[in-house]
Amino acid sequence: MNAPLAFMDPAAAGLQIGGAAARALSLELDTWPKPGLVSPFDCGSHDDMDAAMLLRSIAVLEPFLINLAEAGAAEADMATLRRIGIAAEAAMLRATRGVNTHRGAIFGLGLLCAACGATANGLEPKAARLGNIVRSRWGAAIRHMPVDCTSHGAVAVRRYGARGARLEAASGFPSVYEVGLPALRAGLALSGGDAEAARVQACFALIAVLDDTNLLHRGGSDGLAFARREARHFLESGGVGLAGWRDRAAQTHRAFVERHLSPGGAADVLAMALFVCSVEGRLQVAV
Numbered sequence: 001m002n003a004p005l006a007f008m009d010p011a012a013a014g015l016q017i018g019g020a021a022a023r024a025l026s027l028e029l030d031t032w033p034k035p036g037l038v039s040p041f042d043c044g045s046h047d048d049m050d051a052a053m054l055l056r057s058i059a060v061l062e063p064f065l066i067n068l069a070e071a072g073a074a075e076a077d078m079a080t081l082r083r084i085g086i087a088a089e090a091a092m093l094r095a096t097r098g099v100n101t102h103r104g105a106i107f108g109l110g111l112l113c114a115a116c117g118a119t120a121n122g123l124e125p126k127a128a129r130l131g132n133i134v135r136s137r138w139g140a141a142i143r144h145m146p147v148d149c150t151s152h153g154a155v156a157v158r159r160y161g162a163r164g165a166r167l168e169a170a171s172g173f174p175s176v177y178e179v180g181l182p183a184l185r186a187g188l189a190l191s192g193g194d195a196e197a198a199r200v201q202a203c204f205a206l207i208a209v210l211d212d213t214n215l216l217h218r219g220g221s222d223g224l225a226f227a228r229r230e231a232r233h234f235l236e237s238g239g240v241g242l243a244g245w246r247d248r249a250a251q252t253h254r255a256f257v258e259r260h261l262s263p264g265g266a267a268d269v270l271a272m273a274l275f276v277c278s279v280e281g282r283l284q285v286a287v
C-alpha cells in the first residue's frame with residue numbers, strides 16, 4: 001500500500017520528501033517500454049546516456065531534492081530555490097561528464113518538493129494540491145525568471161509557440177493532475193492492478209498531449225505530431241487493457257528510436273505524477 005507520507009516529525013520531513021522524489025525518478029527509469037526513452041533494457045534514442053548514468057545522476061540529486069524540501073518548509077523565495085536548482089544542475093553535469101540527464105526533472109520535481117516541504121511545516125494545508133502551491137507561491141516569479149535564449153527549450157518555445165517546462169510549472173502542473181494521475185488510475189483499472197502497466201499508460205497519455213520541447217528540438221513540429229499520433233493510437237486501441245499491450249508499446253518504442261525522438265518532458269512529468277501519488281496518497285496503491 002502506498003499511504004501518504006505522515007510527516008510525524010517535521011525535522012525528518014525533508015529526508016522523506018527528497019527520498020520520495022528520488023524513488024519517483026527511479027520508478028520512471030525502471031518503466032518499460034517508454035517510447036524513445038532510456039530504461040534498464042536499452043538507451044532508447046540516446047547515444048550519450050544509459051540507465052547506469054541516470055542512476056548515478058539520481059543519487060547525486062537526492063540531497064538537493066531534500067534541500068529544496070527544507071527550503072520550502074522555511075518559506076524560501078524563488079531566488080533561493082533557483083540557487084539550489086542551479087547547484088543541482090551543476091552537480092548533475094559533474095556526475096554525468098556534461099550530459100543533461102535530469103534538467104527538466106530537477107526543475108519540476110524540485111518545485112514540487114519545495115511545495116511539499118511547505119505542507120509538512122504547516123505553511124500550507126496538508127490536503128492542498130502541490131501544483132497549486134507552486135502556482136500560488138512561486139508562479140509569478142517563474143514567469144519572470146531569466147531565460148537562456150539559446151536553450152533547446154527556449155528555442156522551441158519561441159519557434160513553435162510551445163508551452164514548455166516553465167509554463168507547466170507556473171500554471172500548477174496541469175499535465176500532472178489532469179493527465180498523469182488520471183492515466184495512472186485508468187492504467188491500474190485496465191490492467192487489473194499492474195503497476196508497471198499503469199506507468200506505461202501514463203507515459204503514453206502524457207506523450208499524446210504535452211508540448212514536449214525535447215520532441216520539438218529533435219524532430220520539429222513533424223516529430224511532435226508523429227509522437228502524439230502514435231501515443232494516441234496506442235491509447236485508442238485499448239492501451240494497457242489490450243492483450244499484447246507490451247509488444248505494441250515496444251513497437252512504438254522502436255518507431256521513436258528509428259526517428260531519434262525522445263519525449264524527455266513526458267518522462268519528467270511521469271516522475272512528477274509518481275511523486276505526487278506517493279506524497280499526496282491519491283491512488284492508495286503503489287505505482
Ligand SMILES: CC(C)(COP(=O)(O)OP(=O)(O)OC[C@H]1O[C@@H](n2cnc3c(N)ncnc32)[C@H](O)[C@@H]1O)[C@@H](O)C(=O)NCCC(=O)NCCS
Pocket residue numbers: 068081082083084085086103104105106107108110111145148151152153154163164165166168210211212213214264265266268269
Ligand atoms: C526552466 C528550466 C527547466 C530551463 O528551461 P529551458 O527551456 O532553458 O531548458 P530545456 O530546454 O533544457 O528544458 C528543460 C527540460 O524540461 C522538460 N520539458 C520539456 N517540455 C516540457 C513540458 N511541456 N512540460 C514539462 N517539462 C518539459 C524536458 O526534460 C527538458 O529537457 C530550468 O532548467 C531552469 O531554469 N533552471 C534554473 C534553476 C531553477 O530556477 N530551478 C528552480 C527550482 S528547482
Ligand SMILES: Nc1ncnc2c1ncn2[C@@H]1O[C@H](COP(=O)(O)OP(=O)(O)OP(=O)(O)O)[C@@H](O)[C@H]1O
Pocket residue numbers: 028029036037038039044046100101102103104105106152214218262263264265267268
Ligand atoms: N528515462 C529517460 N530517458 C531519457 N530522457 C529522460 C528520461 N527521464 C527524463 N528525461 C529527460 O530528458 C531530457 C534529456 O533529453 P535530451 O538528451 O533530448 O536533451 P538535450 O541534452 O537538451 O538534447 P540533445 O541530447 O539532443 O542535445 C532531460 O532533461 C531529462 O529530464
